[in-house]
Structure formats: C-alpha cells, structure tokens
Amino acid sequence: MDIATVNALTYEDFVNVLGNVVEKCPLIAAAVWSGRPFLTLTALEAAIREFIDALPESGKEGVLRCHPDLAGRDLQSGTLTRESREEQAGAGMDALNSADASRMARLNQEYKERFGFPFVICARMNDKANILRQLSERCQNERAVERARGIEEVKKICRLRLEALVLTDAANKL
C-alpha cells in the first residue's frame, strides 16, 4: 500500500490497517487519522510520535503497559498479536533454552516490580544476547529514564511496523 492509498482510507479502515503500529493502542491511529493527508510515510510516523510525546507521563506508561513481555506468558500461550509474535520469533524469543528462559522471566519480573511497566525493546533491532544484557542493565536505571527509553523503543517498533504496511518514501519514488 502506498501513502496515497493510506490517505484515502476511511476512518474505520485506517484504524483496522494501522491500529497496531503501536502495540494494542488503536487509539493512536484513531487520533492521527484527522491529520491526513500525510505527504510521506515519515510524515505519518511524525504525527504518531507527536501524539505519543504529548501524552502525560501516565499515558506514556500506559502505552508501555500495552506491550507483552518478551518471551512471556502470551508467547507461551499463543496469544501475542501477529506483529509481536513475528518480532519475538525473529529475535529467538520463542526458542530460548531453559536457563535463558528463566533468566528472562526473572529479570522481566524484577523490572516490572521496580518500574510498574514492562521492559520494552525493539526486538527486530536486537538479538537474544543483547536483549538479555539490556534487560539486566536497564533494571538499574531511574524510573523516568526507563519511561523515556521504553517510549523510544516503542517508536522504533512503530517505524518498522509502518514500513511493513506502507511502502517507504524511497520505494514510492521508484
């Protein structure tokens, strides 16, 4: 789908197609729809980023809380969204050995107890070793630092999900 097609979508179709570019946050697609037409994919991405940045800190934490744990219960029970399942599989989260799986579960729990929201990282940009290392390191941060860091990761995930749905600006020019 190119950006012109995106701009021509009805509100309902727009939310159906783009509703999960931020995990389980269709409200964000619903909010930016009125900003059409977007000249480029990057302009659409910018509208989403601006909406997220304008949220109060509690709203940003809410966005983080919509994310499933990496290698967590949803992955085991097959209840991840399609996007999250593919991302987690790409980083090997569905094939952890039992030592790594228990380390991940323990650190995810520790992180959530400390901050009140889950650890979020763009799985497509990291491998298993990197994810485990960052999870362990980021547990030491302050809450405000982690809130901002998690939101930056949400934006990276969003960009890659948008690119999978909408031809990139470069591809549009071909």
Ligand SMILES: NC(=O)N[C@H]1NC(=O)NC1=O
């Ligand atoms: N918790 C967390 O980071 N979840 C995610 N990361 C990602 O790339 N996809 C997700 O669902």
